[in-house]
Amino acid sequence: MANNHQRLHAIFIPYPLQGHVIPSIHLAIKLASRGFTISFINTQFIHHQISKAQPDTIGDNIFAEAHKSGLDIRYYTVSDGLPLGFDRSINHDQFMASLLHVFSAHIEELIRKIIIKSSSNSIQPVNCLIADTFFVWPSMISKKLGLPYVSFWTEPALVYSLYYHMDLLRKNGHFGSNDNREDTINYIPGVPAIEPTDLMSYLQDTDLSTVVHEIIFKAFDDAKGADFIICNTVQELEPETISALQVDKPFYAIGPIFPTGFTKSNVATSLWVESDCTQWLDSKPNGSVLYVSFGSYAHVSKNDLTEIAHGLLLSKVNFVFVLRPDVVSSDEPDPLPEGFLEESKDRGIIVQWCCQIAVLSHPAVGGFLTHCGWNSILESIWCGVPILCFPLLTDQFTNRKLVVDDWRIGLDIDSRKLIARKEVSAKINRLMEDKLGQEFRKEIKEVKKALQNASKDDGSSEKNFNQFVKDLTVLIGQKSGTQLV
Numbered sequence: 267m268a269n270n271h272q273r274l275h276a277i278f279i280p281y282p283l284q285g286h287v288i289p290s291i292h293l294a295i296k297l298a299s300r301g302f303t304i305s306f307i308n309t310q311f312i313h314h315q316i317s318k319a320q321p322d323t324i325g326d327n328i329f330a331e332a333h334k335s336g337l338d339i340r341y342y343t344v345s346d347g348l349p350l351g352f353d354r355s356i357n358h359d360q361f362m363a364s365l366l367h368v369f370s371a372h373i374e375e376l377i378r379k380i381i382i383k384s385s386s387n388s389i390q391p392v393n394c395l396i397a398d399t400f401f402v403w404p405s406m407i408s409k410k411l412g413l414p415y416v417s418f419w420t421e422p423a424l425v426y427s428l429y430y431h432m433d434l435l436r437k438n439g440h441f442g443s444n445d446n447r448e449d450t451i452n453y454i455p456g457v458p459a460i461e462p463t464d465l466m467s468y469l470q471d472t473d474l475s476t477v478v479h480e481i482i483f484k485a486f487d488d489a490k491g492a493d494f495i496i497c498n499t500v501q502e503l504e505p506e507t508i509s510a511l512q513v514d515k516p517f518y519a520i521g522p523i524f525p526t527g528f529t530k531s532n533v534a535t536s537l538w539v540e541s542d543c544t545q546w547l548d549s550k551p552n553g554s555v556l557y558v559s560f561g562s563y564a565h566v567s568k569n570d571l572t573e574i575a576h577g578l579l580l581s582k583v584n585f586v587f588v589l590r591p592d593v594v595s596s597d598e599p600d601p602l603p604e605g606f607l608e609e610s611k612d613r614g615i616i617v618q619w620c621c622q623i624a625v626l627s628h629p630a631v632g633g634f635l636t637h638c639g640w641n642s643i644l645e646s647i648w649c650g651v652p653i654l655c656f657p658l659l660t661d662q663f664t665n666r667k668l669v670v671d672d673w674r675i676g677l678d679i680d681s682r683k684l685i686a687r688k689e690v691s692a693k694i695n696r697l698m699e700d701k702l703g704q705e706f707r708k709e710i711k712e713v714k715k716a717l718q719n720a721s722k723d724d725g726s727s728e729k730n731f732n733q734f735v736k737d738l739t740v741l742i743g744q745k746s747g748t749q750l751v
């Protein structure tokens with residue numbers, strides 16, 4: 267921590283979804299390693315899932331091991347407003363409505379308790395709030411409590427910028443009407459050109475009355491009140507977009523946020539039981555395995571899943587196929603085509619969840635068929651694994667553009683049309699074997715270098731992280747009337 271004059275105490279609240287909880291846990295550990303006291307709040311549901319998935323290792327506190335090794339991370343859980351057994355996947359909109367309308371009341375009550383507890387005990391008083399940008403209430407609550415607010419953005423800066431400029435898109439007729447313009451968008455600061463079909467799915471929708479739209483509109487309104495934005499991206503990957511955002515507000519690219527070196531972290535993050543694929547991967551030749559996963563959130567239609575499964579069979583490549591229990595729907599537990607398991611048993615394994623970073627860093631893996639979640643893309647780049655994009659929802663369409671059009675480290679299957687097994691199989695073979703695959707491998711080495719350099723002690727992300735800690739310390743000092751550095 268800057269000068270170590272006084273420890274800072276941050277309350278950290280991740281969005282209660284797997285793709286947000288993972289980088290939040292790693293960021294909390296990073297902050298604690300720099301001397302922060304962290305009060306980390308998971309929902310009871312997320313905690314329940316994590317401990318169910320790792321029953322032998324997790325008690326009441328997922329950070330118990332980190333605490334033993336000297337990190338000051340205190341762990342709390344809070345209700346998201348729904349019963350533990352409620353199926354949040356199949357009742358997605360009801361879950362989101364609860365996060366929109368009910369969650370803030372539970373959170374505010376707990377934050378107040380933590381503040382009172384920390385000022386009455388000998389521990390560091392709370393100095394700031396760090397919360398996911400998708401929440402609709404952090405700047406409102408932090409203002410009430412007189413705390414600086416740091417907004418944590420878990421997607422690319424490009425995606426932040428497009429949401430941030432929703433009004434501009436609306437004014438220019440690219441968003442928010444029944445017949446949106448279809449020509450290139452070239453007026454967003456720091457975004458030279460983007461096609462409307464590369465916008466996030468929520469900005470391509472014509473029905474804007476859904477609960478998710480209400481969340482996005484409110485969240486980006488609330489984010490205007492943030493003191494700082496920290497983003498899981500890398501300056502060198504999105505320099506112009508980041509510079510343009512910095513004109514309005516301090517915006518720090520501090521990614522990639524994951525345990526570098528990719529040893530299995532001793533803090534559990536998975537909501538599902540992980541299968542260990544190492545032994546199976548050890549038996550396969552280098553670069554011969556395609557890793558297939560659609561992340562934790564989006565659903566794949568049964569028809570698309572069938573075509574992908576047949577495409578895998580036709581391609582003849584080896585594969586690790588992650589099929590989480592609700593990948594099609596919680597009430598469709600067995601969505602694979604009949605005979606698939608039998609036909610593929612010599613060259614593929616199917617798991618409900620795995621340690622993805624361990625799989626991607628195994629030398630046997632030569633390609634990644636992904637839905638383009640941002641964590642998956644960063645992890646694939648870090649491991650130098652070229653990407654076959656199959657975006658399904660939200661930022662994944664925009665992330666596909668970065669991968670395929672800007673960085674040229676992969677190709678795509680057009681998920682907007684009815685997909686066909688022959689196309690899937692041809693694209694898999696192009697990625698894994700062809701000359702084109704070699705080109706992607708060459709390009710991805712360069713992008714990987716950018717990520718690695720950014721993570722070094724004198725790299726951009728480390729410098730930005732240090733600057734963020736310094737600026738936050740100054741702001742906290744100003745608000746409390748004491749000089750902390």
Ligand SMILES: O=c1ccn([C@@H]2O[C@H](COP(=O)(O)OP(=O)(O)O[C@H]3O[C@H](CO)[C@@H](O)[C@H](O)[C@H]3O)[C@@H](O)[C@H]2O)c(=O)[nH]1
Pocket residue numbers: 284285286288420421536559560561562563564588618619620621622623638639640641642643645659660661662
């Ligand atoms: O078997 C698996 C599959 C995934 N993962 C991990 O789960 C995370 C998945 O994150 P991501 O690839 O970003 O996908 P989602 O889970 O779908 O994440 C949501 O959150 C992301 C960050 O906001 C968005 O970019 C996505 O579009 C959104 O769906 C990654 O860290 C993976 O390593 C595993 O550990 N094991």
